[in-house]
Amino acid sequence: MNDPILMIRNIESFYGPIQAIRGVSLDVLEGQIVSILGANGAGKTTLMKTVSGVMDPEKGRINLNGKDIQGLEPHEVVQRGIVHVPEGREVFPLMTVDENLTLGAYTISDKSLIERDRELVFHYFPVLKARRQQEAGTLSGGQQQMLAIGRGLMASPKIMLLDEPSLGLSPILVQEIFGILRRLNDEQKMTMVLVEQNANAALELAHHGYVMELGRIVMDGSAEDLMKSEDIQNFYLGVQEEGARENRRWKRKKTWR
Ligand SMILES: Nc1ncnc2c1ncn2[C@@H]1O[C@H](COP(=O)(O)OP(=O)(O)OP(=O)(O)O)[C@@H](O)[C@H]1O
Ligand SMILES: [Mg+2]
Structure with a gap:
């Protein structure tokens, strides 16, 4: 359970x-959820794109299970077991839920494996089963995020890279989706790298966290320690709390009028 399955060393992209990534190193242990936190523009998405082969690093190593994978094509990275669920839930809007899921299995030729994975997706996301013939573009935002995650699962990954799955979703939906991610980790032993600006929710879910700023890792630790850290509280969690207070103030003002 506790061997590093993914090792990133001194990546520059x-x-x-x-230069968006300035010498990033990190470890992901097998079975862990590792969260990458950071403000807009910190380089979180660029790091995910570099791991998934969408971008090649200029320098550094990305090692999966003892083998270097930097410079491989995206489909080769998927075949090695890393799937990237991109920012902004990019589903194919004119294709049905089922067709979107089938596309997620594009690197797998074994039909029985594809159908087994489809049942697994439907087990965790029953709403997708109920809407399997519906065009993906007509799903709600939360359902589209579920489909994006489901499509990732169809590649039978060892590691899922999830780029801001909470973006634009209500707190209740974030809780629901993060609850399913936790079950996938517990029950399927799915290793995950979770990019988030929603630091509170991410650290509640994760085992370990890294904080990025301007293309660098500036802090890392157990999720528990990071939650207690004053810097994180003041900056990442504090900013959100301040935002929430502003929001409440604004709502109060609105009711006065
Ligand atoms: N296609 C691009 N061309 C040029 N610069 C880019 C491109 N995409 C991102 N950048 C720059 O790279 C830096 C890192 O961007 P990145 O998208 O990785 O940040 P992020 O941490 O994912 O931010 P966010 O939280 O807003 O998604 C930023 O300064 C950004 O302006
Ligand atoms: Mg991003």
């Missing part, structure tokens, strides 16, 4: 002349 660029968009043309712009």
Whole structure:
């Protein structure tokens, strides 16, 4: 359970002349949920794209189960067992739920494995089973996020990279989806890297956390320790609390009028 399944060492990634990742190293232990926190523009998505082969790092190593995978094509990374559920739940809107799920299994030729994984997805997301013939573009935001995660599961991954699954969802839906992620981790032993700005929810779910700022890791620790850390409280959690207070103030003002 506790061997590093994924080791990232001194990764540097660029968009043309712009350096977005400045020497990032991190470990993901098998069976763990590791959360990557950080403000807008910190480089979280770029790091996920670099791991999944969408971008190649200029420098550094990405090692999965003892083998270097940096520089591989995205489909090769999927075949090795890493699936990326991208930011912004990119489902194919004109295709049905079922067709979207089938696309997630594009690297798998064994039909019985594909059907087994589809049943697994329906077990965790029964709403997708009920709507399997519906066009994905007509699903609610939360259902589309579930479909994006389900499509990732169809690749039979060892590791899921989840980029801000809570984005734009109500707190109740975030709880529901994070509850399913926890069950996938508990019951299927799914290893996860969870990128989040929602630090509270992410640290409640994760075992370990890393904090990114301007392309670097500036802090890491057990989720429990990070939750107690004053820097995290003041900055990441504090900002959200302040936002929530502002929101409440604003609501009160609204009722006065
Ligand atoms: N296609 C691109 N071309 C040039 N620069 C980019 C591109 N995509 C991202 N960047 C830059 O790289 C940096 C890291 O962006 P990235 O999207 O990885 O941040 P992030 O932590 O995922 O932010 P967010 O929380 O807003 O999703 C930012 O400064 C951003 O402006
Ligand atoms: Mg991002």
